[in-house]
Amino acid sequence: MSGIYIHIPFCRQACNYCDFHFSTSLQTKEALVKAIVAELEQRSDYLKDRRIGTIYFGGGTPSLLSEREGFMILEKIYKLYDVSRDAEITLECNPDDLSEEKLKELKRLEINRLSIGLQSFNEDELVWMNRAHTAKESEASVKRAQDRGFENITIDLIYGSKFSNLRSWKSTLDKAIDLDVKHISSYNLTIEEKTRLGHDFKQKKEAAIDDELSSEMFLEMIDRLGKSGFIHYEISNFGKEGFFSIHNSNYWRGTHYIGLGPSAHSFDGVSRQWNVANNNVYIKKVAEGNDYFEKETLTETERFNEYMLIALRTMWGIDLSYLRANFDAELVKHFLQGAERLTKEGNIAVKEHFYTLTEKGKLLADRIAGDLFV
């Protein structure tokens, strides 16, 4: 089965750390939704496997879509594809959007998984992040969604800001656990150049992230969430049994997907392509039926490196049988040599033909994957 990703590039306000593609002007929202519907039509041959297992509305802030706009997109998808009856349909939302009325709309649209961007329970930190909601609103929004019958809820948490300390992080994790959500995605704050935070960092108004503290917080999270029944199935993702993100898990396994909307990426097994990250240009070019994306065909080396990077971050790890079946013998040899060294260093563990990160290795996931690159 394939997946569909739809990028909704609008936000109420710009969070100080975020470098995703979005606009805070909502003026072109309706035109953009129409362009996404047109793109769906124009690229209807992109996926070879017409059966759809997951639909994911990401952003930006997809909860800014009106019911009619959400319906327009979904109606077109159902018309063009064979969407599985039990498809996972996720919508990213911000707590301040989740009113009773909005939740009813999302039910009518048959959204069955909500990804709620809580980020923090610390009011000062939320103000510093320039989030559009308070911690109280966050907690209330999760409860409202649960009362409306949304069982499959994931929340996002960020750690590592200047407000972080181990004590407050433990209490954040406990609050998240008490909310009884089924899934938690948690990211170490990074300072991206083209963000408000990046700008302030450059001006020396903000300090660098304390990596040692971030590592302690990461390990605390693995321990605390693990004891509460969450399975650490990807470096930044924890899910209760039966509640892993199907869309993202498929992506990590190399399933094909089409991405619609500005900046969205697509993958057909051979090549990757990505849409222009500019709302007005996207709308114009889709209307012209013109090139609105760039494309690259992946070489075997690129596919190999990508597999190292993605597979190593998951609890399933790197599968030697998969490597042997899909890559040249020289690349497999290169992997085995690197893996032997990393195993001796205690960063990788081997079980049957699967290579996974150890607790120690999880702290250095990207560096270890980089070590295995060719």
Ligand code: SF4
């Ligand atoms: S973090 Fe989310 S809500 Fe904030 S600017 Fe980025 S996409 Fe928008």
